[in-house]
Each structure stands twice: as C-alpha cells, then as structure tokens.
Amino acid sequence: MTLPPIVQAFVLHFGEMGGRWGVNRTVGQIYALLFLSDRPLNADEITEALGVSRSNVSMGIKELEAWRLVRKRHLPGDRREYLEAPDDIWQILRTLAEERRKREIDPTLSLLRDILMETPTSAEERHAQAKMRQMHDLIELLTGWADDVQRLDNDSLAQLLALGAGVSKLLEVKSKIAVFASGKRRNISQEDPS
Amino acid sequence: MTLPPIVQAFVLHFGEMGGRWGVNRTVGQIYALLFLSDRPLNADEITEALGVSRSNVSMGIKELEAWRLVRKRHLPGDRREYLEAPDDIWQILRTLAEERRKREIDPTLSLLRDILMETPTSAEERHAQAKMRQMHDLIELLTGWADDVQRLDNDSLAQLLALGAGVSKLLEVKSKIAVFASGKRRNISQEDPS
DNA sequence: CTGAGATTTCAGCAATGACTGAAATTACAG
DNA sequence: CTGTAATTTCAGTCATTGCTGAAATCTCAG
Numbered sequence: 347m348t349l350p351p352i353v354q355a356f357v358l359h360f361g362e363m364g365g366r367w368g369v370n371r372t373v374g375q376i377y378a379l380l381f382l383s384d385r386p387l388n389a390d391e392i393t394e395a396l397g398v399s400r401s402n403v404s405m406g407i408k409e410l411e412a413w414r415l416v417r418k419r420h421l422p423g424d425r426r427e428y429l430e431a432p433d434d435i436w437q438i439l440r441t442l443a444e445e446r447r448k449r450e451i452d453p454t455l456s457l458l459r460d461i462l463m464e465t466p467t468s469a470e471e472r473h474a475q476a477k478m479r480q481m482h483d484l485i486e487l488l489t490g491w492a493d494d495v496q497r498l499d500n501d502s503l504a505q506l507l508a509l510g511a512g513v514s515k516l517l518e519v520k521s522k523i524a525v526f527a528s529g530k531r532r533n534i535s536q537e538d539p540s
Numbered sequence: 541m542t543l544p545p546i547v548q549a550f551v552l553h554f555g556e557m558g559g560r561w562g563v564n565r566t567v568g569q570i571y572a573l574l575f576l577s578d579r580p581l582n583a584d585e586i587t588e589a590l591g592v593s594r595s596n597v598s599m600g601i602k603e604l605e606a607w608r609l610v611r612k613r614h615l616p617g618d619r620r621e622y623l624e625a626p627d628d629i630w631q632i633l634r635t636l637a638e639e640r641r642k643r644e645i646d647p648t649l650s651l652l653r654d655i656l657m658e659t660p661t662s663a664e665e666r667h668a669q670a671k672m673r674q675m676h677d678l679i680e681l682l683t684g685w686a687d688d689v690q691r692l693d694n695d696s697l698a699q700l701l702a703l704g705a706g707v708s709k710l711l712e713v714k715s716k717i718a719v720f721a722s723g724k725r726r727n728i729s730q731e732d733p734s
Numbered sequence: 735c736t737g738a739g740a741t742t743t744c745a746g747c748a749a750t751g752a753c754t755g756a757a758a759t760t761a762c763a764g
Numbered sequence: 765c766t767g768t769a770a771t772t773t774c775a776g777t778c779a780t781t782g783c784t785g786a787a788a789t790c791t792c793a794g
C-alpha cells in the first residue's frame with residue numbers, strides 16, 4: 347500500500363470501523379479510498395492500493411453497490427470498469443440513512459406489525475404486546491419523520507440542522523399561531539391506553 | 541425456552557438482528573426479554589428462558605450495562621441481582637443515540653480532526669483533505685444538532701417528529717420574521733472553498 | 735470470621751465470517 | 765465468431781468472534 351500518509355490513515359481507520367458499521371474491513375477500506383480519490387479507480391488500482399486479493403475487491407465492490415455508495419463508470423478506450431463514490435455529501439447521508447433503515451429497522455417493524463395482530467392470552471402477553479406497540483409506534487414516528495426529512499433539499503436540511511434545539515422555540519410559536527399546520531400530521535402520543 | 545409465543549418470536553428476532561446492531565445474539569435476546577418483561581429478572585431466570593450458559597448471560601449483562609440499556613436492582617430478602625430495562629421509550633432512544641454515536645462516530649471525528657491539522661504536500665493530498673473536511677464539517681453539524689435535540693423533553697421531541705417535513709415551511713416563515721434567531725447558530729454551508 | 739450462594743473471569747472449543755487462488759463466466763476488439 | 769482481457773464465483777483456508785464449563789472471586793447471613 348503506497349498511499350499518501352493521510353490517505354492511508356483514513357483508509358485504515360475506515361477498515362477498522364467497518365466492523366461497527368456493518369461491513370467488513372475491505373469494504374470500509376475500498377469506500378474510504380474511493381471517497382478520497384480525485385478520480386475513478388479501477389479494480390486493479392484498488393487491489394494494488396490496499397494490498398488485498400482481486401477477488402476480495404470484487405466482492406467488496408458488489409457490497410458497496412448494494413449499499414448504493416459507489417457507481418461503476420466506463421472510461422473511453424479502456425475496457426476496465428472504473429469506480430467512483432458520489433461526491434454530494436448530503437446525498438451520501440441520505441443513502442446511508444435509507445440503507446441502514448432498510449437493514450436495521452424495517453425487518454423489526456415488519457415483525458412488530460405481525461405480532462401486534464395476535465390476540466394476547468395472558469397478562470404477561472398483554473404487557474409484552476403493549477411494550478411492542480410502544481416500540482412499534484415510536485419506530486413509525488421516527489421513520490415517518492425520516493421519510494419527510496429525506497425529501498428536503500440540501501439547503502433546507504442544512505438549515506434544519508443548524509437550527510438545532512431552536513426548533514422547540516419555533517414549535518411554541520407554531521402552536522400559538524396554528525396556521526402553518528400543513529396537511530399530514532401524525533399521532534404524537536406514545537402512551538398506549540390499553 | 542418456555543416463553544409465550546409472541547415473546548419468543550420477539551426475543552429470537554432481536555437475537556438475529558443483534559449482529560446488525562453491533563451486539564451478539566445473546567445480548568440482543570437478553571435485552572428483548574428484559575424489555576418485554578413486566579418485572580425484573582435475575583440471571584438464572586434469563587439463563588433458563590434463553591437456554592444459554594450462565595456465564596454467557598453474565599457477559600451479556602455486562603455489555604448491556606456498558607450500553608446503559610439495563611439496570612441492576614436488589615429485591616428485599618433476595619441476595620441475587622435482578623435486572624430491568626428502563627421503560628421510558630424516549631429515554632431508551634436517547635441512550636441508544638448517545639451510545640451509538642460514541643462507538644460509531646466519535647472515533648472518526650477524532651481522527652478527522654487530527655488529519656485536518658496536517659499540511660498537504662501534493663494535489664492528491666489536498667483533494668483528500670478537502671473531502672475529509674467536508675465529512676468532518678457534516679459530522680459536526682449532525683452531532684451538534686443531535687446534542688441539541690438530545691436535551692429536548694419527550695413532548696417537544698414528539699412534536700418535532702410529528703412535524704416531519706413541515707419544518708421546512710416553518711423555516712421559511714422563520715427566515716422572513718428573523719426574530720426567533722436565538723443564540724447559537726451554526727455554519728450552514730458544507731462546500732469547502734479551498 | 736466463615737462458608738454457602740451468587741457472580742465474574744478465562745482458557746479452550748465451536749461457530750461464523752473474511753479472504754484467497756483457481757476456475758468459470760462475461761464482455762468486447764478484431 | 766474467436767480469443768483475450770476483465771470480472772465474478774466459489775470451495776477451501778484462515779481469522780475472528782461467540783459460547784461454555786470450571787475455577788476464581790465476591791458478597792453477605794449467621
């Protein structure tokens with residue numbers, strides 16, 4: 347691996363963090379490399395830069411495509427495939443949020459929906475189901491919010507983030523004026539009145 | 541494992557999802573069990589319910605304590621330790637957000653800070669560093685926002701979530717009135733003018 | 735104190751996941 | 765088409781992580 351020191355440090359770090367982020371070391375390293383690169387790289391360049399096997403790179407790329415974090419491109423007069431990481435950092439954020447949700451949250455939401463259809467047959471089951479309903483409702487609230495925010499353009503999103511807790515002040519005002527209430531509202535309470 | 545079917549389904553699911561959430565199967569199962577339980581459980585009850593070894597349960601509990609997702613309690617006239625999962629679901633959400641950030645984001649932020657102190661020595665390094673600055677600034681914006689939101693009380697948080705994308709409408713109004721601008725604003729742009 | 739019950743630690747085994755090289759498949763220039 | 769370069773697949777091996785039982789440590793009633 348002959349990379350500039352700061353690039354190498356970042357690549358190695360992403361490799362180590364990969365585990366915590368739900369991908370393996372090589373996948374983390376490939377993404378880091380592509381993210382920092384000022385031009386698309388082909389698989390052999392990646393293999394060379396990271397010092398791993400060509401097949402490992404192939405599998406890593408496949409996974410990054412599944413995450414929609416890299417794109418394949420073709421350069422004129424070169425049969426090889428080149429890879430690049432999209433560079434709109436806001437879009438990367440949206441993609442990560444969507445993909446993590448798909449992997450980490452949706453399956454649970456689906457299970458909860460199923461279980462909440464069942465009729466409890468004991469006090470213990472009734473309590474368990476009530477807890478699951480709490481969890482279900484909270485997740486729906488969160489994912490619904492995420493859906494909405496997902497659709498904001500970069501600037502609005504940046505504004506929202508910059509606002510921080512200031513939003514609570516804004517909410518006070520809103521509740522007083524009550525005119526801005528636009529279309530779809532959601533259920534606010536998480537307490538289950540069962 | 542002799543648990544009510546819906547409890548068992550939920551526990552097994554949490555076990556399987558554990559991997560994606562950064563904990564092992566047993567840890568996921570223990571948490572699921574405690575979350576659904578209507579009373580604190582001792583380690584032997586957990587061992588019995590999950591059909592795993594006592595030592596495995598001990599290690600799992602230790603990890604859940606490190607995540608601050610469970611508490612130890614003592615019942616009068618019983619030497620054993622009992623465990624319970626806090627039941628304010630909003631608090632659980634805050635805890636999860638904090639702990640995941642600590643594990644998944646803070647180390648990267650720290651590395652980025654270090655690297656951004658370095659002086660690039662080539663065009664390639666300059667570009668890489670610019671990308672890292674973008675990432676750094678975005679993460680700071682996100683964690684700063686999270687810090688703020690973290691401090692909201694349950695109701696304000698619920699309101700914020702229910703608002704969804706409606707916040708952008710509110711932001712428009714805000715920018716027109718410009719009176720609500722309270723204290724700490726943050727840098728909005730992510731574009732690096734290097 | 736003492737000792738029985740309760741909990742934690744840890745070395746070794748089991749299971750899972752990651753990586754490699756070789757073979758198979760695909761893509762395309764000529 | 766054909767042949768070569770490029771990519772993917774996959775069986776086997778290596779590395780990591782998870783789990784267990786036994787031993788060590790801790791805790792507290794008597």
